[in-house]
Amino acid sequence: GINAEYGETKEEETKEDDAPDPLPPLSTDPDPPLPPTTLSHSTRLLHLAHMLTSTVLSANSIRRIEREMRKCQRQKEQEEFEAEIEREREARKEERERKRRERRRELGLDDD
Numbered sequence: 001g002i003n004a005e006y007g008e009t010k011e012e013e014t015k016e017d018d019a020p021d022p023l024p025p026l027s028t029d030p031d032p033p034l035p036p037t038t039l040s041h042s043t044r045l046l047h048l049a050h051m052l053t054s055t056v057l058s059a060n061s062i063r064r065i066e067r068e069m070r071k072c073q074r075q076k077e078q079e080e081f082e083a084e085i086e087r088e089r090e091a092r093k094e095e096r097e098r099k100r101r102e103r104r105r106e107l108g109l110d111d112d
Helices: 002-018 040-052 059-106
Strands: none
Touching: 040 059
16 A cells, blocks of 8 residues: 555665765865866766855855856866767768768679
8 A cells, every 4th residue: 555655665765875975075164175177077067066055165165166067067068069060970971981882882883
């Protein structure tokens, strides 16, 4: 019944709570260091958003974190955009290659 379902949900929640938290504990420093740039943009955004939930941040730190988040977001979007362009370029190249092979086959110039 309902209780059994609730019990299952409760169990699942406990299992998730045991999983290691990827976010570092909130700093008690009003000017904490920003997350390392070696992390992916998505991970950095997550860490920065998490840092903003700290109540001890100085106004300066809040501005710095928000600025870093905007920068991170732009870089992430730029990388996604460049990856998309690269995928399209590859697809066009493959299409040209395929047409060239078809033409050679039709002309009986198969080099395979």
